[in-house]
Amino acid sequence: GAGVSQSPSNKVTEKGKDVELRCDPISGHTALYWYRQSLGQGLEFLIYFQGNSAPDKSGLPSDRFSAERTGGSVSTLTIQRTQQEDSAVYLCASSPPNQETQYFGPGTRLLVL
Amino acid sequence: QQQVKQSPQSLIVQKGGISIINCAYENTAFDYFPWYQQFPGKGPALLIAIRPDVSEKKEGRFTISFNKSAKQFSLHIMDSQPGDSATYFCAASITGTYKYIFGTGTRLKVLA
Numbered sequence: 001g002a003g004v005s006q007s008p009s010n011k012v013t014e015k016g017k018d019v020e021l022r023c024d025p026i027s028g029h030t031a032l033y034w035y036r037q038s039l040g041q042g043l044e045f046l047i048y049f050q051g052n053s054a055p056d057k058s059g060l061p062s063d064r065f066s067a068e069r070t071g072g073s074v075s076t077l078t079i080q081r082t083q084q085e086d087s088a089v090y091l092c093a094s095s096p097p098n099q100e101t102q103y104f105g106p107g108t109r110l111l112v113l
Numbered sequence: 114q115q116q117v118k119q120s121p122q123s124l125i126v127q128k129g130g131i132s133i134i135n136c137a138y139e140n141t142a143f144d145y146f147p148w149y150q151q152f153p154g155k156g157p158a159l160l161i162a163i164r165p166d167v168s169e170k171k172e173g174r175f176t177i178s179f180n181k182s183a184k185q186f187s188l189h190i191m192d193s194q195p196g197d198s199a200t201y202f203c204a205a206s207i208t209g210t211y212k213y214i215f216g217t218g219t220r221l222k223v224l225a
Contacts, residue, residue, distance in 0.1 A: 004156070035215075042215040048211060100211065101162075102159070104158065106155055107156055
């Protein structure tokens with residue numbers, strides 16, 4: 001079946017602009033995660049959605065970052081007033097109910113000039 | 114205490130050799146330890162995972178060894194192949210929290 005999809009695959013923006021990154025999880029998966037992967041670094045947890053529960057936003061690095069998940073499916077990560085240090089690969093993952101395995105999408109490569 | 118320390122940062126192995134990647138953690142509440150494999154331009158994919166109730170888990174050429182007392186776990190790739198060349202991440206989580214703490218990754222290159 002279809003895996004996690006993310007769009008766009010690449011995004012180049014100018015410093016100070018806002019960007020929106022989209023994630024379509026695997027159908028039926030109730031949990032959705034966003035991670036940031038900087039060059040040569042591990043995966044940094046950003047935010048976690050589970051069903052209709054309040055999201056765990058503890059990993060968001062600043063108030064410029066926000067995310068929402070509409071209808072328990074598609075999620076959008078928004079970065080306002082982008083900075084050069086926001087340049088990274090943003091990965092989305094989803095998990096089926098009551099399972100811990102996370103299935104990752106291919107990521108969005110963001111470059112802030 | 115939430116960190117997972119992974120080593121080495123990079124590894125070069127001859128075809129047919131054994132690749133060994135190590136991870137260490139501090140938080141004794143962690144009870145799920147997956148390894149992910151990531152090819153360039155792709156997202157990470159689950160390779161193998163272990164829980165602390167066993168000391169070893171093997172799937173094909175991939176084996177996780179787990180030392181609970183030392184709070185360490187490692188990935189062994191037997192008969193390494195050029196197709197295994199990728200970045201490997203260890204992770205740790207607490208059951209029910211669904212939040213992974215990832216290591217910084219190991220870039221493996223297997224020479225033909």
